[in-house]
Amino acid sequence: MTLNLYGLCGEMGDAMLLFEKMPQRDVVTWNIMIAQLVKRGDIDGAYCFFLRMPDKNVTSWTSMISAFVHLC
Numbered sequence: 855m856t857l858n859l860y861g862l863c864g865e866m867g868d869a870m871l872l873f874e875k876m877p878q879r880d881v882v883t884w885n886i887m888i889a890q891l892v893k894r895g896d897i898d899g900a901y902c903f904f905l906r907m908p909d910k911n912v913t914s915w916t917s918m919i920s921a922f923v924h925l926c
Contacts, residue, residue: 857883861890885913892921 860869873879873887884907891900904910904918 857886858890861886861893864894866890866894866896881907881909881911881914885911885917888914888917892917897921897925 857869857872860866860872869887869890873883876883884903888900888903888907891897891903900921901918904914907914
């Protein structure tokens with residue numbers, strides 16, 4: 855997926871731009887954005903995406919819990 859590729863290449867600005875322009879987003883696209891932000895150390899950004907996410911699943915909750923653990 856293109857979002858994941860942008861994230862892996864460190865192009866989070868491009869990934870966010872693409873994400874915001876998507877007409878429809880599913881749980882996978884939300885989780886990719888959260889996971890990439892967590893990998894970059896942007897816990898606040900990941901949490902903002904998590905709060906905006908309409909349908910959270912085990913993957914999204916796990917990503918956020920592990921991000922908060924790293925803050926301790």
